Amino acid sequence: MQVLGIFNMKGGVGKTATAVNLAYIAASQGKRTLIWDLDPQGASSFYFRIKPKIKGGSEKLLKGKGALESRIKATDFANLDLIPADFSNRELDLRLAEEKQSRLKKLVGGLSDDYDLMVLDCPPSMSELSEQIFRACNLLLVPMIPTTLSLRTLEQLRSFLKKENLDGLKLRTFYSMVDRRKKIHVETLEDKELTGKIGLDTFVSYASAVERMGTERKPVMAFSPYSLPTLQYLKLWDEVRQVLFREKSD
Amino acid sequence: MKHKLPDLNRPLFRTGARINRRELLKALQPAGDGAVVENHAAHYQYYDTFDWRLYFGDLTLVSIESGRQQNLVVFRKGKSEPVATSPGPIGSGFVRDLDPERLPAAVKRLVGIRRLIPRLSVFTDCNQVRIVNNDQKTVLRLTLETLCAEKPGRNGEPYAGQRILFHPLKGYENYQQKAAKNLIALFPECLDEFETFLHCLKTVGDRAGDYSSGINIELEPNMPAGQAARQIHLYLLEMMKRNTPGILGDIDTEYLHDFRVATRRTRSALSLVDNEVLPADVVSKAKQDFQLIGQMTSRFRDLDVYLLALPGYKSLIPAEYRENLDAFGQFLRQQRQSEKRNLEGFLAGGRYHDIITGWHDYLAGTEAGAGDGESALTPVKSMASHCIWKAWTRLMKKAKAIDSQSPKERYHEVRILAKKLRYLMEFMSSLYPRSEMKAAIKNLKKLQNVLGEFQDAVVQSAAIRRYGCEMSAAGIGDAETLMAMGMVAETIVAREQIALESFKATFDQFSNKATRTHFINLFSKDSLP
Numbered sequence: 131m132q133v134l135g136i137f138n139m140k141g142g143v144g145k146t147a148t149a150v151n152l153a154y155i156a157a158s159q160g161k162r163t164l165i166w167d168l169d170p171q172g173a174s175s176f177y178f179r180i181k182p183k184i185k186g187g188s189e190k191l192l193k194g195k196g197a198l199e200s201r202i203k204a205t206d207f208a209n210l211d212l213i214p215a216d217f218s219n220r221e222l223d224l225r226l227a228e229e230k231q232s233r234l235k236k237l238v239g240g241l242s243d244d245y246d247l248m249v250l251d252c253p254p255s256m257s258e259l260s261e262q263i264f265r266a267c268n269l270l271l272v273p274m275i276p277t278t279l280s281l282r283t284l285e286q287l288r289s290f291l292k293k294e295n296l297d298g299l300k301l302r303t304f305y306s307m308v309d310r311r312k313k314i315h316v317e318t319l320e321d322k323e324l325t326g327k328i329g330l331d332t333f334v335s336y337a338s339a340v341e342r343m344g345t346e347r348k349p350v351m352a353f354s355p356y357s358l359p360t361l362q363y364l365k366l367w368d369e370v371r372q373v374l375f376r377e378k379s380d
Numbered sequence: 381m382k383h384k385l386p387d388l389n390r391p392l393f394r395t396g397a398r399i400n401r402r403e404l405l406k407a408l409q410p411a412g413d414g415a416v417v418e419n420h421a422a423h424y425q426y427y428d429t430f431d432w433r434l435y436f437g438d439l440t441l442v443s444i445e446s447g448r449q450q451n452l453v454v455f456r457k458g459k460s461e462p463v464a465t466s467p468g469p470i471g472s473g474f475v476r477d478l479d480p481e482r483l484p485a486a487v488k489r490l491v492g493i494r495r496l497i498p499r500l501s502v503f504t505d506c507n508q509v510r511i512v513n514n515d516q517k518t519v520l521r522l523t524l525e526t527l528c529a530e531k532p533g534r535n536g537e538p539y540a541g542q543r544i545l546f547h548p549l550k551g552y553e554n555y556q557q558k559a560a561k562n563l564i565a566l567f568p569e570c571l572d573e574f575e576t577f578l579h580c581l582k583t584v585g586d587r588a589g590d591y592s593s594g595i596n597i598e599l600e601p602n603m604p605a606g607q608a609a610r611q612i613h614l615y616l617l618e619m620m621k622r623n624t625p626g627i628l629g630d631i632d633t634e635y636l637h638d639f640r641v642a643t644r645r646t647r648s649a650l651s652l653v654d655n656e657v658l659p660a661d662v663v664s665k666a667k668q669d670f671q672l673i674g675q676m677t678s679r680f681r682d683l684d685v686y687l688l689a690l691p692g693y694k695s696l697i698p699a700e701y702r703e704n705l706d707a708f709g710q711f712l713r714q715q716r717q718s719e720k721r722n723l724e725g726f727l728a729g730g731r732y733h734d735i736i737t738g739w740h741d742y743l744a745g746t747e748a749g750a751g752d753g754e755s756a757l758t759p760v761k762s763m764a765s766h767c768i769w770k771a772w773t774r775l776m777k778k779a780k781a782i783d784s785q786s787p788k789e790r791y792h793e794v795r796i797l798a799k800k801l802r803y804l805m806e807f808m809s810s811l812y813p814r815s816e817m818k819a820a821i822k823n824l825k826k827l828q829n830v831l832g833e834f835q836d837a838v839v840q841s842a843a844i845r846r847y848g849c850e851m852s853a854a855g856i857g858d859a860e861t862l863m864a865m866g867m868v869a870e871t872i873v874a875r876e877q878i879a880l881e882s883f884k885a886t887f888d889q890f891s892n893k894a895t896r897t898h899f900i901n902l903f904s905k906d907s908l909p
Binding site for chain 1: 515516517518549550551552
């Protein structure tokens with residue numbers, strides 16, 4: 131099983147849309163996929179019409195054997211399951227601080243026979259939970275709005291990974307919520323030097339179809355299969371797939 | 381009416397009048413809102429061998445065709461989840477042509493050299509339904525299948541029932557339970573795939589396991605021996621008749637094998653029992669008739685045997701010579717082709733027809749009594765014990781008299797006596813305690829195996845030499861082929877010696893005090909004076 135973390139310490143950059151759409155595309159292409167909604171706001175769970183889990187608590191999750199598996203819910207789509215957000219996930223940081231650094235990795239590894247891909251929809255913060263996510267992931271994908279501030283955040287992340295001896299972790303970034311009417315977006319997008327080798331070619335535009343995910347409560351491809359964001363997410367998945375599974379482009 | 385909570389691992393089933401989608405959705409209402417999302421047709425084609433090897437092994441193999449997809453699926457009795465799935469059609473029906481990686485070893489082991497033939501067609505109309513909760517999230521998927529069964533090659537499609545297949549979703553298993561509770565009044569039975577197959581088979585008037593190459597004759601101890609003899613012969617005649625279409629269709633080699641076994645059993649019964657219970661002239665004519673059937677089918681069967689043995693022969697010789705045996709295989713296949721015409725001609729001809737109908741009319745049309753042998757009215761148990769006891773004593777006497785220096789013919793005679801005794805015990809086994817008869821037959825079988833190995837080696841090495849001469853005369857195969865055949869014959873000759881050496885130890889075991897006492901207790905006390 132490959133673990134893909136969708137991470138950015140900033141909020142509102144399109145993490146959940148990326149996690150939901152990439153997971154959906156991977157599943158539709160035959161990968162047994164599990165998406166874990168780690169963000170207590172529960173947006174991924176909402177998109178799949180799955181109620182967030184209220185009871186249970188993070189303590190039970192970390193201690194109980196098979197506790198993670200028992201939280202899995204099937205989505206309405208083939209090959210795609212989800213672990214819904216848990217409001218108590220906000221305490222996960224505190225709980226994980228008492229555990230070994232690889233606790234989350236071990237927890238995730240327990241499902242490796244059942245899935246080909248796990249997508250972690252991460253909360254916007256830099257905390258103990260984030261560190262544990264980095265250790266559990268094979269690839270960290272960072273959606274960024276093409277602005278100077280976003281690039282600063284990426285630098286902070288890279289230096290953090292280096293400091294924590296996590297520089298072996300594969301890190302990729304792509305521009306999200308791109309609005310070509312904005313000069314700064316266009317300039318940032320054209321400057322390939324800014325993200326260097328870790329920058330993927332694909333970017334995802336700011337589009338009303340993505341916003342409609344909230345009303346349709348489905349991944350964008352499920353209700354608008356030929357829209358621009360669908361095509362962009364397909365392209366993005368193709369790049370991610372090559373990094374994760376070393377599969378060649380179709 | 382109260383219903384038991386259904387077994388959720390098995391589909392719910394109803395045999396009553398068909399219900400439609402609307403009735404189904406109404407019944408499901410308390411579990412959540414339901415909607416039919418897809419409607420499609422599927423075709424289930426069930427396969428088994430002629431002698432139901434998969435059924436007797438608690439398996440069923442079905443080719444499921446739905447849309448553009450076709451899969452071979454294996455189910456085990458008592459389980460609803462398939463034990464194996466292999467994409468694609470069944471092909472020739474021989475296991476050698478099926479995907480060995482995807483089908484369980486049990487299928488290969490059970491089916492062996494037999495061919496899988498269609499046993500039943502089931503056409504289904506499938507309505508896929510999804511149940512949603514108040515968030516419009518799918519919480520359960522299920523399929524309503526309407527089943528119509530049909531015998532292969534016949535039209536009709538009688539309605540066989542409807543069933544509900546649940547496709548529970550992870551994390552929402554409780555909805556399956558809720559839905560099942562709501563449906564149990566409409567679908568009161570739970571049938572797994574194996575049971576569904578048997579049910580549909582019954583709908584078209586068939587029964588699984590209605591043929592077995594083994595003997596399964598139920599006799600009453602006090603029935604007159606003449607009546608029992610007729611019952612046994614009718615049973616054997618039926619086996620011959622049932623195998624004839626398979627021989628003519630050249631479906632697999634075992635139809636002829638079973639046919640010939642039934643012929644041999646008939647001849648064996650004629651020589652061991654019927655002399656005393658059926659009229660002498662009838663027995664004499666039947667002996668000649670069945671000897672003719674044996675002779676007319678013998679060469680074709682031999683060719684089958686050697687063709688089946690060919691891969692084994694190849695493994696007996698060094699790899700570099702194996703290809704040279706291909707010409708031998710080609711010769712056997714050519715011979716088989718021309719012999720097939722003779723066999724078909726015989727089985728479809730008047731002489732065979734007269735033998736079979738005449739024998740059937742005699743057996744079915746006359747009562748035991750006037751004109752029969754002197755013991756026709758003797759209770760069959762006494763007659764059976766008498767005949768088995770006599771056959772066993774004769775076998776013991778002959779077998780004791782041979783040693784490693786005895787001519788091969790003596791071993792052959794002992795083998796025939798052992799075979800006749802075995803047939804006799806099988807005919808009469810319902811008259812004796814099951815486990816004791818089973819143990820006695822098991823002991824005899826060990827002795828038969830050694831004698832069989834010896835005889836096979838003698839016959840096969842001679843036959844390979846004979847075929848070699850025929851090939852040479854016909855200009856088929858080169859010197860290397862004949863050399864490779866010679867190497868095979870030589871290896872087989874060495875087996876004669878191995879079998880001979882093990883005969884003494886096996887016979888000592890067969891004739892030890894415990895086995896002797898077992899036979900004496902079983903058969904001597906009821907025997908005729």
